Each structure stands twice: as C-alpha cells, then as structure tokens.
Amino acid sequence: MNAVLTVEGLTVRFGGHLAVSSVDLEVPAGRISGLIGPNGAGKTTTFNAICGVISPSSGRVRLGDRDISKLGTHQRARLGVGRTFQRLEVFSSLSVRDNVQVGLEIRRSWSRRRAPASQFLAAGADLSGPEEVELILDRLDLGAVADAPVGSLPTGQARLVELGRALAARPRVLLLDEPASGLDDAETVAFGELLEQLAAAGLAVLLVEHDISLVMRVCRHLSVLDFGQIIAEGPPEEIRRNEAVLSAYLGGTADVSAEAAMAPGGGG
Amino acid sequence: MDKFLTFTVAGLSTAAIYxxxxxxxxxxxxTSGIFNFAHGAFGxxxxxxxxxxxxxxxxxxWLSVxxxxxxxxxxxxxxxxRVIMRGIEGASxxxxxxxTVSLMVALLGLATVIWPQDIARPVPPFFEGRFVELAGVRVAWSRLLTMAIAVGVAVGLRLLFTRTRLGIxxxxxxxDRSLLQLNGGRPGRTAMLAWGLGAGLAAVSGVLxxxxxxxxxxxxxxLVVNTYAVAVVGRLRSLPGAFLGAVILGLAQSYATGYVNQTASIGPISLQNLPAALPAIMLFIVILLQPEARLRAHGVSRPRTALRVPSQTTAVVGGVAxxxxxxxxxxxMxxxxxxxxxxxxxxxxxxLSLVPLTGYAGQISLAQMTFVGIGALAMVTWGATGSPVGVAIxxxxxxxxxxVxxxxxxxxxxxxxxxxxAAFALFCTSMVFNQQEIIPGGSLQVPPLSVGPFEVTNDYRQLLLFAVTFAVLANLIVLVRRSSLGRRLTAMKxxxxxxxxxxxNLTATKVGVFAMSAAIAGLGGALAGRTFSPDEFSLxxxxxxTMLAVVGGIGSVAGAFIGGLLLGAVPIGATFFAANAIGVFRFVTLPMADLLAVAPGLMGISLGREPDGAAPQVAAGYRAVGQSPPALATTAAGLVGLWIAARAGVIPKWSFVAALGVFVLSVVPLLPLLFAPVDPAAEHSAAPPRRVAxxxxxxxxxxxAALxxxxDAISSNGYRLLVILLVVFLSARVAIGLSGVTPEALRRPVVPSPDLVGTDRPLTRSDAMDAARAIGISEDEFAAAGPDPVLEAELATMGARVGNR
Amino acid sequence: MSAPLLELRGVRAAYGTIEVLHGVDLVVPEASVVALLGPNGAGKTTTLSVAAGLMEPTSGTVLVAGRDVTGAGPEELARRGLTTIPEGKGIFPTLTVRENLVMATYARVSLAHVEAVAYERFPRLKERRNQVAGTLSGGEQQMLAMARGLAVEPAVLLLDELSMGLAPLVVEELYGIVGQIARQGTSILVVEQFARTVLGVADVAAIMVNGQIRRVGDPSAVEQELSAAYLGG
Known part of the structure; x- marks a missing residue:
C-alpha cells in the first residue's frame, strides 16, 4: 500500500504522563481515515506531533518516502501536511476571503511552480490566485459570507474557513481535528459529502471527529485511540463490534448491546 | 596570584549584587508573568x-536600611x-x-524631580575602613557583607519557596491560578506579596x-539592567540559574577590568569599555544557546477588532495635506x-518605523534610537557630502x-x-557611540542632504524634507499593509x-519586518542633518x-505621527515651562517642568487601560458622534458657544484655539459614550464607564484651555502651538482613561467555556433534540421549556444559512 | 428536615455574551452523592464552576447549607468547607507531592493531618512525596487530587470528570474513595462522562441538556437511556 503519511512508533511524553504511546498510522491517498477515541485519548497530541507543533519523544513521521521527523512545522507544511484545529485558529481580524487568500499567498511565497489545482476544484493549471480563492469559497459554500470578518461567524462556518485556508495551501495529506463540531445535521451531511469529494480527488484525509455517525459514514478505515494507544484498527463495521472499543467508550465492561450503543442515531 | 584573588573577590562581590x-x-x-523592566528603577x-x-x-x-x-x-x-500590574494581566x-518600560521612564523622571542632579550624593560604604586579610588579600568588610547577603537571600528564598505555605x-x-483559589489561597494577595518581595530585593541591590x-x-x-543577562541564564524563571549567571557575569566583568589591556583596541574600538558591554554580549550568547520556542495551538478565543485599513487614496490625500x-x-514660524x-x-x-514592526507584526524593539545612531554614523562615513548614495548605504x-x-x-x-x-542599545553605547575614535569629541554632525540642485541649507527645507519623507514612507507602509505581506503579518499576529x-517561516518573516523597521529608523538618522550627541542614541x-509610539496608536500611520510630535513636544514643553508653576489650592506649587518629566511615563502606564493607543479610538469616537443625537447637539452647542465667546471678546484668540482643540479632540469623541445607553451585554465584561467623572x-x-x-504666558507662537497640542493630548488621554473606554481588545479576555471546548457555543437545536430524544424527553416537552433567545437567534442564522445553500 | 447542603436556584451564567446555563435548579441533600450527567457541551462544568465560586452567575442564587453565597469568591467557599476538584488538573504539576498537600491546608487543617490521611490511604504517595507532581502517572495525579478531598473533610465536595483519561481499574478505585468520603458525611456533586461507573455510587442522578436540568431521578432508571445518549450522536 502506498501511504502518503506514515507514522511509526510515535510516542509523546509530557513530564511523566504518556500522552501518546507507540502509535502507528498509515494514511493512503484517496481515502478518509478516521482516528477516534474518548476525550483525552491523545488524538490532538498525535496531530500536533505529525505536523511538528510538538516534538515527540520517539517515533518517526514519513511523508511518502521522505522522513520528515526532523523538520520544522513550516517545512512539513511546504511538503504537503495541512491541518485544521480543534480549537479554532482562524485569523479573526481578517475577512473570510482574506483567510483563504492568506493560505494561497503563503503557498505562493514558497512555491514558484504552478502546480495544477486539485481535481477537487475541477480546474486546470492556469488558475489565477483570485479565481482559486473564489472557487474554494464557492465549493465550501462560503461565498455569501466572503466579506464578513471571521470573528463574527458561527463556529461551524469558521471551521469551514479553516478547511478552505488549508486547501489553498494544496496539501497532500489533510489532518482534520473535529471539523464537524458546531455544524447542524444538514450541514454535517453536506460536510460528509464534501470530505468524500476531497478524497475522491486524491487527497489523503485523516479525520478526528466526535460525531460517530459521520465517522461511520465517511471513513473507510478507523483507528481507535485510548490512553494514547491504538486499541483497535479496521473498517468501521468491525470497529462497531469491537469489545475493547465499547468498553473504552462506556468506561466499564460492555454489557449493553454493542449494536445499540454504536449504531448511528443511537436510541433515536 | 594576588591580583587574581583581588579581582576574583571584586567579581564575586559584584556578582552578589547582580x-x-x-x-x-x-x-x-x-509569579505574575510580567517581566518588570522597571526593576532597575526600583533599585x-x-x-x-x-x-x-x-x-x-x-x-x-540600621533604621535607614x-x-x-x-x-x-x-x-x-x-x-x-495592585494599581498597575493587576490591570494588564492577560494583555498582549x-x-x-x-x-513596565513606561513605569521605568516615569520613575526616572520622578527621581530627577525629587533629587535633581545639582549636588553629589555620596553614600559611605558599610563598615568603612575595615578589612580582613584573606590569603594575603585585603578584603573590605562591605564586600564580605554583600556576599553574605547574597548567600542569605539565596537560602532565604529557597526556604520561602519550599518550606512556607506563602512561598509554595x-x-x-x-x-494554576484558579486551582489555588479552589484550595482556598488568595492569588491577588499572593501576587502583591510577590511584587513586594521583588521590590524589596531590588532595594537590597540598590542599597548595596x-x-x-x-x-x-x-x-x-x-546597572540593574545588566541583570537581565543574568536572569536569562535561568530562562527568567530559575533562581539557581540566575545565581550562576550572576557569578559568570560578575567574574567576567572583573577579570575584563583587571586583565584586558585598557589601551588595546580592535580596529577603532578601544577595549576600555569592554566590562560595560559584557552584559549585552553575555545576553546575546545565552539567547543564541536557547532552543527555539515551541508553537502553541491554544485557540483564538476572542475576536479582535480589526483596525480599519485606510484606503490608498486616503493615505495619499493625507500625505499631501x-x-x-x-x-x-x-x-x-x-x-x-x-x-x-x-x-x-x-x-x-x-x-513610524515601529508601525510595521509593533503595529502590524506585534513585535517590539527598544533600540530604535540606536538604529538612528547607526544610520547617522553610516551617513557621516559614506555620505559626508550629503549624497543620496550615503543615505542608501x-x-x-x-x-x-x-x-542580525x-x-x-x-x-x-x-x-x-x-x-x-535593550542589550544591543547598551552594547552600542559603550562599544560604538562612546568611542573617541568613532565619534570624536562626543558630537556627531550628520551632513544635510544634497541632491543635485536641492540642498537642505536651512531648517525650513529640513522640515519639508522630513514631511515629504514621512508622507512617502507612510504611503508605502499603508501599501504594505494592504498587500499580501500585510495580510500575512496580520495573520501571523x-x-x-x-x-x-x-x-x-515565522522567524524569517519576523526578521524581515525587523530589518525593515531598523532601516526606516536608520533613514531617520541619515536624513537628520543635525548634530547628535551619543546620549541621544542610548537606551x-x-x-x-517605543512608548510614545504605542501611546499614539501604533496600529496606524497617523498614530505614529501623533507619537512623534508628542516625543518632540514633551522635552520642549519641559524646557519652556522651567519657570512656570501651577498653584494647587494656593499652598502647593507644582513646577510645570516636573509634571512634564513624569508625563510621558504616565501616558505609557495609562496604556494598561487601553492598549490600542489614542488614534484609533478618537477615530471610532467621531464615527459614533453622527449616530448619537444628544452627542451631535452637544458638539454643535459647544462649538457655537466657543465661537460666540471668541467673537464677543470674552476669550482671547489663542484661548479660542486651545479650547477648540481640547473640545474637538478630547471631548467630542467621547460624547457618544457619555450619552450611550448602557449595553447590558457589555456590562459583564467591562467596567462601566465613569460618566460623571x-x-x-x-x-x-x-x-x-479657554481661560x-x-x-501672555508664552511669547513665541511656535512654542504656544506645541504646548497647546500637548495640553490637548493630555486632556484627551485623561478623559479616555477616566471614562474607561474599552475597545474590544481591552475587554478582559473572555475565558472560553470548558463546556464548549471544540464547539465554542451552545449545542445547536438539533444536537439538543438528539440528546433529548436519547434520554427520553419528548420534543414537545423540550419546546415547552419556553422561548430561548440564544436558541432563537441561532435558529434564525441557521435558517439564513440553509437558505443560502 | 435541614436545608440541603448545596442548592442552585434558577442559575443563569454566560461566557461573554453566550449564555450557557439557562436557569439551573439543582439540590444536593445532606450526606448524599448526586451525579450530574449529560452530553458534551451541556453546561455541566459551568454549573460546577458557579457552585465553586469560580464564575459569577448572571442571575439566580447559590446556597450552601441554606446560606446565600452567590458572588462569594472560590477561596472564600474553599475556606468554608466547599472543596472542588476540577477536571483533569486537580494538582499543581510543578510542585512536589508534599507541597501540593501543603496547599490543602488553606482549608483550616494541619499539614500533619493532611499528610497522615493522604499517606495512609495512598501509600504510593508517601513513597513519592518529594517527587514533582507533574511526573506522576495519571492515576497517581488523580489520587493526589483526591487526597485533598479526603483529608480536608469538606461539607460539600465537587468533583469534575474524575475518570478523564484513566484506566477503568483506577477509576473504580477512585470511586471507592468517593464512597468512603460520602460515608464520612460529606455531600458530593460529581460530574461524569463515564456514567456507568458513577451510577453505582450515586444516590441521585441529574441529567443536564442544553444548559438546563432535564431530569432528576433514580440512577438505575436513567442508565439505559444514557448509553445511547453518549454514542448515539
């Protein structure tokens, strides 16, 4: 399998606390991979270590064939690691359009070559900067609020702005940290479709998300993190029946029907 | 060997004070997260x-001690x-x-007011004339005492911080501040005691x-600024690190004094001043050795108010005007x-040089005058004829x-x-500007600019040169702000x-901006066309x-202009008012010059109340006047009243000018606030405006101003204008400070709700419905809970968004 | 019957302009354990912050033992017998274990007593009393936090997400201690995500949704519904 992003034996220690312990992940192109687990399991820490915001105690991160473990955050970004944040990191004094524009301009400041735009945008190589920004805004349904300051948007839309900004940098792998929280049901469904289109366009996506029904719907592969360790891996249908996963979520032995607990829509 | 011991003892004694x-x-x-630049001033x-x-x-x-x-x-x-620092907790x-820099400047002013430099004030050493012989070296008791005190402080602090409840x-x-409260501790009182302790330690060093x-x-x-280098060894946080740094610096300085040949020199730089430059050198080395700071993703919790970016047309018109x-x-004149x-x-x-650096990129420099000095020096060296090539170099x-x-x-x-x-400024002062070889006679004559037929032969031309340069540079800076680079800087902030x-690449971007800022300051020096004394380039x-630039409002080019004029006006006002005094209650007389010596520092300290500076607020105030009928009416009434008074000869012409200035610049912008209905939502997050005061x-x-x-008091027109400007500005600052005008940035940062981490707002109705269904509450019951304004508003926006789809 | 030890009446609270508690009524009777449960974002932690004095409610009252303490600071409440152990960070990470215990003495108990109680219940803490707390394992850190609740013998104990990031065995042990503290006569309000564990200890379960208490009742009755609520989404 030709993974775009490979994580091997990643371990992060904060003081005596083992936040992430020997985590292995493979994120291939064209697939949405899910990383789930209870609060405090180490998902965001894993993201931070992958994009170089924190340095792990041990382990390696590879992008394609290249070991990027020793590189700084901006160098990893230039090689194609893009991400969004669980707690919003939008440029709140800029407008929605400028947020995406900055993503594009930063890319242009280090990349001279005019790489063809992603298939996702359904456009050729001769896309001008402003055109690309408008196209991204359009694909994310942000056209109507393009001139509003991001600080005034509801969280759900602000998350889309973060996504658009990340897309403007044309990443090879996209790390999404709870992108659907703050979206309502209809928006979540639309967002799921959007993710599938991104993957279909060849992007490698790693998704951390609390909305289990969304995860079950869009992910082809799931890794379950608990106490910093991967406790289960596999396609969603398998994970749904996994005893260890259920006990991680319910905090005891799983005597409740696993189907009932994990089924999308819950008891409703 | 004796010599070595002597200098070791001297070095250790200095180290003890450090x-x-x-x-x-x-x-x-x-304990407070605030690096106290005024620490030296305390001492x-x-x-x-x-x-x-x-x-x-x-x-x-003993009683004095x-x-x-x-x-x-x-x-x-x-x-x-209690009065200053508590207010800036959580500020940028x-x-x-x-x-804290302003506090330092204010205290410097205060000290010169109370203890003018007219007489020498010798303090005899403790135990004068008493020595002990140690290994053949005579050591003064006072030195032993100093070292003993340092050891005592070390032991005392160690005990305090590990053995007593207060220290722990x-x-x-x-x-974790709130956890301490949950334990029953009082963080406010703890912080006051910590600052008291810090000031006490500064006092010990001062007395020694x-x-x-x-x-x-x-x-x-x-001298106490030298200890910055010492504290950095312990990353500003570790006491043992600071003591280690003190020993290194104390000994290094002492040995440099004893062993470096006073007459030796590197090129034109004599090594005579090396000991004074050592702290700066040490600071640089230590900073070089520190590993890069970690980035943090902590969420952007509060929306910043975006400063309005002037259009290029506005900037051009403003420049020409x-x-x-x-x-x-x-x-x-x-x-x-x-x-x-x-x-x-x-x-x-x-x-103006600080606008891109501090205003746009959020970085700070305390050495702008040093860059002016370097620019001036380079101009003297490579542009002695006043050629523009020299300016470019x-x-x-x-x-x-x-x-670098x-x-x-x-x-x-x-x-x-x-x-x-700050260290760079100190280094340049001792190793460059105070070197006889480099600036002979302690005065640096920068040649006036001469471009072909245009020669700056008099002050008027110099003034025009400055004004044109300012206008052009300000336009360039606005251009930058509106460009891709400007957006990137804002994004980075x-x-x-x-x-x-x-x-x-964050570091490269910041270095670029810093270089730009240094270059503009250098241009200011190269074009100065006047004589500088090395003191003007000092820390x-x-x-x-930096202080007045921030006071003027560093986010905007106009703010920089205000800051610059203030900078010019304060010393002028001080020299001018030397003879004047204002009587308060007829029995206390405050010399005006003394007030002015402390004024700039006070203005800086008042930033604690509104960090965005003056210019943006005044502008925002004017926009609001148009929307507030009572404010408009008061403005009109005031203007008409003043005009009638002037026409009828009740107040003389100059008083009219002054009163008009005060009214228009410091009263009018605040009027909407005085009349505005209290915003109940804002009430919780900010102090209510003190309207009556x-x-x-x-x-x-x-x-x-009118009376x-x-x-009569000021005979020269130019002086009068400057003084009026200063009075107008001061009155505006006091008014802003009193009213507690709080732009968004000043409001105490709203702590993100722990319940909302990841969502940052209440769940949407559908989330709530799901959860409610799941735990068996019927939808009717949920709806029956009554209309909920937040939810309703949310539904409205959701509806709008769905509509857009 | 005596007044309940902790009572919230019509409490509303907001972060900035966003109101997250829309009128919370909650009663913790004397010597009982109340579990506050609900989905993420329901306002559980905010409720606890208001009760602990960390947040001032925009309206409503907070009563401790029948006395109105609305607006009293957290340190004031802590000195009057209301102990709070906040979520996942009940310790000072750069202080040693022993120094952490010194901080508990603000609640008018002697250090000797705190140390005796803590070390007796958790011998592991005694071995590590000079170790910096941040280097302890997650379970040991939570024990250290609990040791304070145990030693101070508070009238009211507020616990937030005790089980956060801990292994089930450790959680079980911790809730054993919660039961022990309850038997000392302390009234306990506990916020939890892992509902199952806490229901064994609780006398009453309160369900919170969207900033309001929606249901208060017998713990076993709500258990079935809860498992669906958490994973159902």
Whole structure:
C-alpha cells in the first residue's frame, strides 16, 4: 500500500504522563481515515506531533518516502501536511476571503511552480490566485459570507474557513481535528459529502471527529485511540463490534448491546 | 596570584549584587508573568531614598536600611502590583512590556524631580575602613557583607519557596491560578506579596550599589539592567540559574577590568569599555544557546477588532495635506521655533518605523534610537557630502544590522526580543557611540542632504524634507499593509501556529519586518542633518520612542505621527515651562517642568487601560458622534458657544484655539459614550464607564484651555502651538482613561467555556433534540421549556444559512 | 428536615455574551452523592464552576447549607468547607507531592493531618512525596487530587470528570474513595462522562441538556437511556 503519511512508533511524553504511546498510522491517498477515541485519548497530541507543533519523544513521521521527523512545522507544511484545529485558529481580524487568500499567498511565497489545482476544484493549471480563492469559497459554500470578518461567524462556518485556508495551501495529506463540531445535521451531511469529494480527488484525509455517525459514514478505515494507544484498527463495521472499543467508550465492561450503543442515531 | 584573588573577590562581590537584583526579577516574573523592566528603577529609587534618610536626614544606618528595604520598597512593590500590574494581566506582550518600560521612564523622571542632579550624593560604604586579610588579600568588610547577603537571600528564598505555605502558593499561582483559589489561597494577595518581595530585593541591590557609585538615576537604573543577562541564564524563571549567571557575569566583568589591556583596541574600538558591554554580549550568547520556542495551538478565543485599513487614496490625500500644512505652518514660524518643530517631525519618522514592526507584526524593539545612531554614523562615513548614495548605504547597513540583532531573539518569545534590543542599545553605547575614535569629541554632525540642485541649507527645507519623507514612507507602509505581506503579518499576529502549518517561516518573516523597521529608523538618522550627541542614541532615549509610539496608536500611520510630535513636544514643553508653576489650592506649587518629566511615563502606564493607543479610538469616537443625537447637539452647542465667546471678546484668540482643540479632540469623541445607553451585554465584561467623572473632567479641561492666558504666558507662537497640542493630548488621554473606554481588545479576555471546548457555543437545536430524544424527553416537552433567545437567534442564522445553500 | 447542603436556584451564567446555563435548579441533600450527567457541551462544568465560586452567575442564587453565597469568591467557599476538584488538573504539576498537600491546608487543617490521611490511604504517595507532581502517572495525579478531598473533610465536595483519561481499574478505585468520603458525611456533586461507573455510587442522578436540568431521578432508571445518549450522536 502506498501511504502518503506514515507514522511509526510515535510516542509523546509530557513530564511523566504518556500522552501518546507507540502509535502507528498509515494514511493512503484517496481515502478518509478516521482516528477516534474518548476525550483525552491523545488524538490532538498525535496531530500536533505529525505536523511538528510538538516534538515527540520517539517515533518517526514519513511523508511518502521522505522522513520528515526532523523538520520544522513550516517545512512539513511546504511538503504537503495541512491541518485544521480543534480549537479554532482562524485569523479573526481578517475577512473570510482574506483567510483563504492568506493560505494561497503563503503557498505562493514558497512555491514558484504552478502546480495544477486539485481535481477537487475541477480546474486546470492556469488558475489565477483570485479565481482559486473564489472557487474554494464557492465549493465550501462560503461565498455569501466572503466579506464578513471571521470573528463574527458561527463556529461551524469558521471551521469551514479553516478547511478552505488549508486547501489553498494544496496539501497532500489533510489532518482534520473535529471539523464537524458546531455544524447542524444538514450541514454535517453536506460536510460528509464534501470530505468524500476531497478524497475522491486524491487527497489523503485523516479525520478526528466526535460525531460517530459521520465517522461511520465517511471513513473507510478507523483507528481507535485510548490512553494514547491504538486499541483497535479496521473498517468501521468491525470497529462497531469491537469489545475493547465499547468498553473504552462506556468506561466499564460492555454489557449493553454493542449494536445499540454504536449504531448511528443511537436510541433515536 | 594576588591580583587574581583581588579581582576574583571584586567579581564575586559584584556578582552578589547582580544575584540579589536578578532574583527579584525572577520572583516577579515567575509569579505574575510580567517581566518588570522597571526593576532597575526600583533599585535606583531605593538607593536615593537610602541616601535621603541616612545622609539627608541623618537617621541611623540600621533604621535607614529597615525603612528602605523592609518598609518602603515592599509597600511600593505591592502598590505597583495592585494599581498597575493587576490591570494588564492577560494583555498582549507588547502592552506588558510598554507598561513596565513606561513605569521605568516615569520613575526616572520622578527621581530627577525629587533629587535633581545639582549636588553629589555620596553614600559611605558599610563598615568603612575595615578589612580582613584573606590569603594575603585585603578584603573590605562591605564586600564580605554583600556576599553574605547574597548567600542569605539565596537560602532565604529557597526556604520561602519550599518550606512556607506563602512561598509554595507563589509557585502554585503560576501553575494554576484558579486551582489555588479552589484550595482556598488568595492569588491577588499572593501576587502583591510577590511584587513586594521583588521590590524589596531590588532595594537590597540598590542599597548595596549606592556606596560604589556616584548616585545618578540613569546609571543606577542601567546597572540593574545588566541583570537581565543574568536572569536569562535561568530562562527568567530559575533562581539557581540566575545565581550562576550572576557569578559568570560578575567574574567576567572583573577579570575584563583587571586583565584586558585598557589601551588595546580592535580596529577603532578601544577595549576600555569592554566590562560595560559584557552584559549585552553575555545576553546575546545565552539567547543564541536557547532552543527555539515551541508553537502553541491554544485557540483564538476572542475576536479582535480589526483596525480599519485606510484606503490608498486616503493615505495619499493625507500625505499631501500633511506636507501642505507643515509647509504653511513652517513658513510662519520664528527660526528658533522652527528648529524645534523640525525635530518633532523628525521623531515622527522614527516612530513610524515601529508601525510595521509593533503595529502590524506585534513585535517590539527598544533600540530604535540606536538604529538612528547607526544610520547617522553610516551617513557621516559614506555620505559626508550629503549624497543620496550615503543615505542608501545607511539604510542598507541598518537593515542588515537589524536582521542580525533580531535573528536569535525572534526564535523565542517577545520578551526576549525586548531584552535583546535593550542589550544591543547598551552594547552600542559603550562599544560604538562612546568611542573617541568613532565619534570624536562626543558630537556627531550628520551632513544635510544634497541632491543635485536641492540642498537642505536651512531648517525650513529640513522640515519639508522630513514631511515629504514621512508622507512617502507612510504611503508605502499603508501599501504594505494592504498587500499580501500585510495580510500575512496580520495573520501571523492572529495565529502564529496556523501560519506555520500553512508553510510560513515565522522567524524569517519576523526578521524581515525587523530589518525593515531598523532601516526606516536608520533613514531617520541619515536624513537628520543635525548634530547628535551619543546620549541621544542610548537606551534611555530609545525607550520613550517605543512608548510614545504605542501611546499614539501604533496600529496606524497617523498614530505614529501623533507619537512623534508628542516625543518632540514633551522635552520642549519641559524646557519652556522651567519657570512656570501651577498653584494647587494656593499652598502647593507644582513646577510645570516636573509634571512634564513624569508625563510621558504616565501616558505609557495609562496604556494598561487601553492598549490600542489614542488614534484609533478618537477615530471610532467621531464615527459614533453622527449616530448619537444628544452627542451631535452637544458638539454643535459647544462649538457655537466657543465661537460666540471668541467673537464677543470674552476669550482671547489663542484661548479660542486651545479650547477648540481640547473640545474637538478630547471631548467630542467621547460624547457618544457619555450619552450611550448602557449595553447590558457589555456590562459583564467591562467596567462601566465613569460618566460623571469624565464629564467633570471634560468641563474642567475645556474651561482651563479657554481661560488660561496663553498669549501672555508664552511669547513665541511656535512654542504656544506645541504646548497647546500637548495640553490637548493630555486632556484627551485623561478623559479616555477616566471614562474607561474599552475597545474590544481591552475587554478582559473572555475565558472560553470548558463546556464548549471544540464547539465554542451552545449545542445547536438539533444536537439538543438528539440528546433529548436519547434520554427520553419528548420534543414537545423540550419546546415547552419556553422561548430561548440564544436558541432563537441561532435558529434564525441557521435558517439564513440553509437558505443560502 | 435541614436545608440541603448545596442548592442552585434558577442559575443563569454566560461566557461573554453566550449564555450557557439557562436557569439551573439543582439540590444536593445532606450526606448524599448526586451525579450530574449529560452530553458534551451541556453546561455541566459551568454549573460546577458557579457552585465553586469560580464564575459569577448572571442571575439566580447559590446556597450552601441554606446560606446565600452567590458572588462569594472560590477561596472564600474553599475556606468554608466547599472543596472542588476540577477536571483533569486537580494538582499543581510543578510542585512536589508534599507541597501540593501543603496547599490543602488553606482549608483550616494541619499539614500533619493532611499528610497522615493522604499517606495512609495512598501509600504510593508517601513513597513519592518529594517527587514533582507533574511526573506522576495519571492515576497517581488523580489520587493526589483526591487526597485533598479526603483529608480536608469538606461539607460539600465537587468533583469534575474524575475518570478523564484513566484506566477503568483506577477509576473504580477512585470511586471507592468517593464512597468512603460520602460515608464520612460529606455531600458530593460529581460530574461524569463515564456514567456507568458513577451510577453505582450515586444516590441521585441529574441529567443536564442544553444548559438546563432535564431530569432528576433514580440512577438505575436513567442508565439505559444514557448509553445511547453518549454514542448515539
């Protein structure tokens, strides 16, 4: 399998606390991979270590064939690691359009070559900067609020702005940290479709998300993190029946029907 | 061997003083997160107070020590914490730095007011004339005492911080302030005690230094600045690290004095001043050795108010208007006034250099005058005929030097850049500007610019040159702000970590901006066309530049201009008012000059109340006037009233000008606030405006301006204008401070709700419905809970969004 | 019957302009354990912050033992017998274990007593008393936090997400201690995500949704519904 992003034996220690312990992940192109687990399991820490915001105690991160473990955050970004944040990191004094524009301009400041735009945008190589920004805004349904300051948007839309900004940098792998929280049901469904289109366009996506029904719907592969360790891996249908996963979520032995607990829509 | 021992003892004794001073710095920094740039000034004040009580009033020595070290200093420290520092908790790093720097400047002013430099104030050493023989070296008792005190402080602090509940609480407050409260501790009181302790330690170092120096406010303050380098060894947080740093620096300085040949030199630089430059060198080395700071993703919790970016047309029109006004005013001025005004506009150019750096990128420099000096020096060296080539070289030299100076510190947090630039200023003062070979005779004559037929032969032309340069540069800076680079800088200020994950090299970007800022300051020096004394390039001269630039409103080009004029106006006002005094209640007489000496510092400290500076607020105020009928009515009534009074001869012409200035600039912008209905939502997050006090102040200030006999008191037109400008500005600041106008940025940051982490707002209706269904509450029951304004509003926006789809 | 030890009446609270508690009524009777449960974002932690004095409610009252303490600071409440152990960070990470215990003495108990109680219940803490707390394992850190609740013998104990990031065995042990503290006569309000564990200890379960208490009742009755609520989404 030709993974775009490979994580091997990643371990992060904060003081005596083992936040992430020997985590292995493979994120291939064209697939949405899910990383789930209870609060405090180490998902965001894993993201931070992958994009170089924190340095792990041990382990390696590879992008394609290249070991990027020793590189700084901006160098990893230039090689194609893009991400969004669980707690919003939008440029709140800029407008929605400028947020995406900055993503594009930063890319242009280090990349001279005019790489063809992603298939996702359904456009050729001769896309001008402003055109690309408008196209991204359009694909994310942000056209109507393009001139509003991001600080005034509801969280759900602000998350889309973060996504658009990340897309403007044309990443090879996209790390999404709870992108659907703050979206309502209809928006979540639309967002799921959007993710599938991104993957279909060849992007490698790693998704951390609390909305289990969304995860079950869009992910082809799931890794379950608990106490910093991967406790289960596999396609969603398998994970749904996994005893260890259920006990991680319910905090005891799983005597409740696993189907009932994990089924999308819950008891409703 | 004797010589070695002698210098070792001397070095250790100096080290002891550094260690005590640095431990005070570390104590306040670790407990409050505020690096106290005024620490040296605390020590300086203590030294003077010690002289006052022990020599001036002749109190017994032990009593003087007790009063200064154990009573006055701790009280003062606690007061500073309560009144100033508590207000800037959670403010940006730039504001924290500027407020403590301002405190330092204010205290320097205060000291020169109370203890003018007219007489020498010797303080005899403790145990004068008593020595012990140690291994054949005579060691003064006072030196032993100093070392013993340092050891005592080390042991005492160690015991305090590990054995007593208070000391442990001081450490605990850094870990988790609210957890300390949940334990029953009182963080506010703990912080006051910590500042009291810090000030006490500063006082100990001040009292120990006093006998070794001739008491001079600036020298004493800067001596303690050396301890920045010492504290950095322990990353500003570790006491053992600070003590280690103190020993290294103390010994290094002592050996440099003893073993480096005083007449030796490297090129034109004599090594005579090396000991004075060592702290700066050490600071640089230590900063170079520090590993790069970690990025943090902590969420952008509060939306910043976006400063309005002026359109390029506005900037061009503003620039042309500025040049025309300056040209017209300049033509009317007497030659003596003209040179002063020219100086002020020259300062505006220098404060302008901080707009991209501090205003756009959120970084700080405390060495802008040093870059002016380097620019001036380069101009003298390579452009002696006043050629523009010399100017270009000067600008390039400053850009390169700036980049090299800033590079190591910019990898770290903002406080290190402030320290590094301060150290750079000190280094240049002793190793460059105070070198006879480099600036002979202590005066540097910068040749006036001469481009072909245009020669700057007089002050008027110089003024025009400054005004045109300012206008052009300001337009360039607005252009930058509106360009891709400007957006990137704003983005970097909003979220550095997001920029890094998009591929932006943060360090390189910041270095670029710093170089640009240094280059503009250097241009200010190269074009100055006047004579400088090395003092003007020193750290104490640079501090007010940064301070007043921020006071004027660093986010905008107009703010920089205001800051520059203030910078020019303050010293002018001080020299002018030397003879004047204002009587208060007929029995206290305050010399005006003294007030002015403290004024700039006070203005900086007032930033604690509104960190965005003056210009943006005044602008926002005017926009609001149009929307408030009572404010409009009051404005019209006031203007008409003043005009009638002037026409009828009730108030003379100059008083009309002054009153108009006060009214238009400091009263009108605040009127909407006075009349605005109280916003119930804002009430929780900000202090309510003090309307009555503000209104009283507005009336008093306007009446003062209208009734003061300007024409009689001040004979020169130029002076009068500058003084009126200063009065207008001061009244505006006081009014803004009193009313507690709080732009968004000042509101106490709203702590993100722990329940909302990841969502940042209540769940949407559908989330709630799901959860409700899941736990068996029927939808009807849910809806029956009554209309919920938040939910309703949310539904409305959701509807709108769905509609857009 | 005596007044309940902790009572919230019509409490509303907001972060900035966003109101997150829309009128919370909650009663913790004397010597009982109340479990506050609900989905993420329901306002559980905010409720606890208001009760602990960390947040001032925009309206409504907070009563401790029948006395109105609305607006009293957290340190004031802590000194009057209301102990709070906040979510996941009940310790000072840069202080040693022993220094952490010193901080507990603000609640008018002697250090000797705190140490005796803590070390007796958790011998592991005694072995590590000079170790910096941040280097302890997650379970040991939570024990250290609990040791304070145990030693101070508070009238009211507020616990937030005790089980956050801990292994089930450790959680079980911790809730054993909660039961022990309850038997000392302390009234306990506990916020939890892992509902199952806490229901064994609780006398009453209160369900919170969207900033309001929606249901208060017998713990076993709500258990079935809860498992669906958490994973159902």
């Amino acid at each position: 260690a005590v001073a640095a431990s005070g710095l570390v104590v306040t920094y670790t 300086m004040l203590a030294a003077f107070l010690f002289w006052q009580v022990s020599q001036g009033w002749g109190w017994p020595l 007790v009063v200064v070290v154990f009573v006055a200093a701790p009280l003062f420290g606690a007061l500073v914490e 790093e730039v504001v924290k730095i500027v407020v 609480a001081m450490r605990a407050v850094v870990d 230094i006093a006998p070794e120096q001739t008491l001079s406010a600036i020298t004493l303050t800067l 500025l040049v025309l006004v300056v040209a017209a005013l300049g033509a009317l 007497a030659p003596s006034d003209l040179s002063l005004v020219t100086k002020g506009v020259g300062f505006a150019l220098i404060t 000067s600008v390039a030299v400053c850009a390169v030097v700036g980049a 100076v800033a590079l190591p510190a910019l990898r770290l947090s903002g406080i290190y850049l402030a320290l590094a630039t 909003d979220s550095p970590v997001a920029c890094a994950t998009l591929g932006l 104490p001269s640079s501090l007010p530049v 503000t209104a009283v102040w507005m009336v008093v200030a306007t009446l003062f 003061f006999p300007w024409a």
